[in-house]
Amino acid sequence: MKKILIVEDNEMNRDMLSRRLIRKGYEVEIAVDGAEGLKKMKEYSPDVVLMDMGLPVKDGWTATAEAKADPDLNKIPIIALTAHALEADKIRAMEAGADEFDTKPVNLSSLLEKIEMF
Numbered sequence: 001m002k003k004i005l006i007v008e009d010n011e012m013n014r015d016m017l018s019r020r021l022i023r024k025g026y027e028v029e030i031a032v033d034g035a036e037g038l039k040k041m042k043e044y045s046p047d048v049v050l051m052d053m054g055l056p057v058k059d060g061w062t063a064t065a066e067a068k069a070d071p072d073l074n075k076i077p078i079i080a081l082t083a084h085a086l087e088a089d090k091i092r093a094m095e096a097g098a099d100e101f102d103t104k105p106v107n108l109s110s111l112l113e114k115i116e117m118f
Contacts, residue, residue, distance in 0.1 A: 005046035007037035034063030068097030077118035
């Protein structure tokens, strides 16, 4: 079973996404900001991270860049999630080190395809 870490500050988004992924057979762990996300990446060793970019404490761009600079974390695939659907937002997420990008609201079938790539 694949382990997915969802790093998302919006409770409704966390709940909806985690329930849908659990129903699809994934094991899910939650973090509510970028700093907690980095901590849980180390503790939980997820197969994939779904990283919201607009997070409190430490935003998703910073957390992604820090994860990719850490030799213990840099192999964990990170899918950037954001409500900002502009090409510039995708470029910024990829420059921070994200392995893939998706927009919110999440299209589950599209997101599942991206998760399964890793």
